[in-house]
Amino acid sequence: MTIASDFDTELASHEIYSDPERMHEMFETLRREDPVHWTTAPGHPPFWAVTKQADVIEVGKHPDVFIASPKSFLMNDVEQRVRIEETAATGGKLVRTMIHMDDPDHKKYRGLTQSYFMPANIKRLESVIQERARALVGRLIEKGTSEFCSEIAVWYPLQIVMTLLDVPESEHPYLLKLTQQFLAPKDPTLRRDGPDERGKGAVAKEYFAYFGKMLAERRAAPLKEDLGSLIAHATVDGEPLPLMEAVSYYVILATAGHDTTSSSMCSGLYYLLTQPGELDRLRARPELMPSAIEEMFRHGSPVKHFVRTATRDFELRGKKIQAGDEVALMYHSASFDEEVFDEPRSFRIDRGPNKHVAFGFGIHACLGQNLARASMRTFFTELLARTESIEVVGKAEFIASNQVGGMKTLNIRVTPSKQSTTDRIEVAA
Template sequence: MGGDVNSATKVLADPTAYADDERLHASLADLRAHEPVAWVDQAPYRPFWAITKHADIMDIERANDLWLSEPRPVLVTAEADDLARAQLEAGFGLRTLIHMDDPHHRKVRAIGADWFRPKAMRDLKIRVDELAKRYVDKMRDIGGECDFVTEIAVNFPLYVILSLLGLPEEDFSRMHMLTQEMFGGDDDEYKRGTTPEEQMAVLTDFFNYFGALTASRRANPTDDLASAIANGLVDGELMSDVDTLSYYVIVASAGHDTTKDAISGGLHALIENPGELARLQADPGLMPTAVEEMIRWTTPVKEFMRTAAEDTTVRGVPIAKGESVYLAYVSGNRDEDVFDDPFRFDVGRDPNKHLSFGYGVHFCLGAALARMEMNSIFTELLPRLESIELAGEPELAATTFVGGLKHLPIRCSVR
């Protein structure tokens, strides 16, 4: 770790860095040590302040009246940012919960909140456990080698969240493809086209699908999350088309893709740490802490951004009204001041105050569901797992926002 801050800041504005763990973490460690509040001015992005310490990220998330999600909730290129704002002004565009601030955010969040509360999770657990068994049985039936990401880890949480929404199974593959394209705009394997306009066409496809779904659920409401969204009221009125369609998009996409990243990255960590795998198999009571460690280790959501509502400071560094900060969750989850031996994968780590679900008013709506899905799949798999090893080189996606393993070739024996 050489303390080359200039080089380190460039990593945050380089999607390929997130596909290279060694390079990424070396740079983030330099920033934490030498410049925890660092100015990043790297084309094709607008400048921002990189926040790499856990405590600073928490402080900013807490002060949601000072640090706003609008107008820049995530890092995108200046060109894509301009196009997204122009579309919203024209009445078409993406405005999900992560784009909103209170009080509107709180009202919109409440529409889906009941579907992710403990009672709803208990009711859903039977279905999740059934699906976990289905996919572990599939690993057994495949026998020998498989790509764990594309054959198992993608499909299990996809089926859970789209079943919760009430979508027909024949549409699941379409939702998966659109999600890959939306989150994979920086990855050569996933992206649709090279221009912001081509990539925005993904959103049009999402909106066309969910527009028809909204009309159907308003005409004939059913007992599913899609109906709750379609008929959700804010201040006594139906949500706008933009807010309604965006709600579907964030639930359908983030609701499975991030869990896929945590499941596949968690299995990879167990393969690379056979002592921890054996420890977890010998003591299934460690599963809750193991799940939290997998979520810390993989950090599927790499960052969110906030914009200062007034002049302020972070760690003594002046930040002007209108300037944006980049909350580097990946860095916060390896902060030496918070985690003992942060680069050790420890299935019994406790406490584990990771930032992977965010913090404060924007804490992930689906956190309980993600935890339950991970608990179910590993609780089903590990007692039946006789052997496992890599059968090729794992591959990470290029991204600056959401991502993880694209491919995890494994060779395993499952009873």
């Protein structure tokens, strides 16, 4: 019989996320046998793995007890030592985004752009979102067979976010490469070449150089309506944002702002195509698109975990968490909790209520979730309207990352609808 401690090494690893069946076996065992599990993996600092949704939410309700600093993701001993060396060499942190902040700073910095991502403002972006969706679905139809993740999904949310930041399109490929290297430092095909323990720090330095230059240019120019200018001219406590925090703001928007959505697009399409009957049902009942999108987010759960550090002793499900302990909130597991979801492994486009935590919970809940929902709804509505059939071709692959991840490879074949074919003929004429 498999016991929870059998998974200690894999709990701390990146590789298990490239094997969904093994990952689900691990989390199902932990939720059943030891949902608040003290994990001791070789080469890693020990930590508590929290796998049930009620416990993840309970931790999120106490941001004063479970803080985001000094680190937000699991690190092995070597990575932790390298991070200390790198920060010592630079005289401070490599980046300091809202992910790394606690209140009162977190509240102040989040408030700078929170209104920008509210539904009313997202509605004003509909033309940008629609334009990008139409162009990329058109590319899919023109090619017939495509690798969806690298040719479509990574570009769609990237183009939207970079449009908001007013970053030239010629620079999008460079920023995409940095994002993939930053968020998947262990994946053999996405990581930066060389010792992967230092790869993330090297990427952070490149981000700092790129966005530091952009910040200086935006501050030297008058305030405009784009998000990049808004951040450059923003103030906290009456003062301009410090260089580290301003550049880090750009970094979090450039990474979490699009990579989570692209991961959800890939995995969402995969589950829609591989769950028998669901694609046909969504075509027949387009009013189910909003609930289908939520199910895509739940199944993909692109942010795999965050780490919190206990500031004082706390009891959770009978376990004594001590001050200084690291606590890993396993969001992917929490969104498959059997006590919350009926048949959680089943992909149902009409699932409701769908109380997933794919966007996190509490003060650190995803700032851009309204934009992610709008982008996904627009893209999949466009895709289904302009295609007659979509099918998976070959074997799909998943990213080896315990930070942000999902599908890495999804080859698909599409057949255009008659209306879409007519549109192409009219454009050509």
